Amino acid sequence: xxxxxxxxxxxxxxxxxxxxxxxxxxxxxxxxxxxxxxxxxxxxxxxxxxxxxxxxxxxxxxxxxxxxxxxxxxxxxxxxxxxxxxxxxxxxxxxxxxxxxxxxxxxxxxxxxxxxxxxxxxx
Amino acid sequence: xxxxxxxxxxxxxxxxxxxxxxxxxxxxxxxxxxxxxxxxxxxxxxxxxxxxxxxxxxxxxxxxxxxxxxxxxxxxxxxxxxxxxxxxxxxxxxxxxxxxxxxxxxxxxxxxxxxxxxxxxxxxxxx
Numbered sequence: 001x002x003x004x005x006x007x008x009x010x011x012x013x014x015x016x017x018x019x020x021x022x023x024x025x026x027x028x029x030x031x032x033x034x035x036x037x038x039x040x041x042x043x044x045x046x047x048x049x050x051x052x053x054x055x056x057x058x059x060x061x062x063x064x065x066x067x068x069x070x071x072x073x074x075x076x077x078x079x080x081x082x083x084x085x086x087x088x089x090x091x092x093x094x095x096x097x098x099x100x101x102x103x104x105x106x107x108x109x110x111x112x113x114x115x116x117x118x119x120x121x122x123x
Numbered sequence: 124x125x126x127x128x129x130x131x132x133x134x135x136x137x138x139x140x141x142x143x144x145x146x147x148x149x150x151x152x153x154x155x156x157x158x159x160x161x162x163x164x165x166x167x168x169x170x171x172x173x174x175x176x177x178x179x180x181x182x183x184x185x186x187x188x189x190x191x192x193x194x195x196x197x198x199x200x201x202x203x204x205x206x207x208x209x210x211x212x213x214x215x216x217x218x219x220x221x222x223x224x225x226x227x228x229x230x231x232x233x234x235x236x237x238x239x240x241x242x243x244x245x246x247x248x249x250x
Binding site for chain 2: 027030031034037038041042044045046048049052055056059068072075076079082083086106110113114116117118120121
């Protein structure tokens with residue numbers, strides 16, 4: 001038997017078990033992305049359609065490389081967090097845990113691949 | 124201590140029972156667009172990896188992204204990102220406890236739908 005009051009057990013934990021961290025991360029990354037996404041959309045749209053030399057020159061530009069890196073990292077972390085919320089709404093038990101692991105692996109896998117490609121192009 | 128006991132609790136009505144309304148449709152679209160954008164993200168990361176690897180690999184990835192199907196996916200994704208963008212801003216406003224009355228919420232819903240189309244067209248004109 002644990003000598004904990006009901007209040008003490010519940011404090012800091014919401015439905016997700018981790019308080020408001022998850023909610024706050026979505027706001028934080030969302031606002032950050034809101035600042036850079038419009039620039040990225042236009043910059044990416046202009047780079048798309050060029051030949052390989054032009055594409056590599058576009059992404060080798062420091063501003064473009066940094067912008068793309070930020071979009072890839074925060075975009076995919078924001079995605080994984082949001083997808084986790086959806087999974088927690090609609091699935092339970094092992095299915096829930098499996099799906100959360102799957103989107104987490106997918107997001108980090110894409111981030112690592114994207115940053116590796118960017119580093120190879122820009123450096 | 125509190126024993127957990129399975130109790131038959133009443134279920135909330137299923138989503139299909141409600142008449143579709145602008146507020147509910149614009150809300151679920153936020154989730155759909157956000158999750159669907161992973162397709163575009165994966166395509167772009169693959170395209171960058173191909174560009175960093177070799178001419179042949181880039182030619183293959185670029186052919187996929189610039190095909191009619193690639194154009195379709197990326198154009199729909201452009202709309203999705205703008206929709207998700209505006210709907211996200213709307214959520215920040217809702218989270219601040221504002222705009223929750225139905226007339227305002229419906230106006231904001233229309234703003235997301237119309238605004239996302241307008242912003243997509245502007246982006247397409249800029250690129």
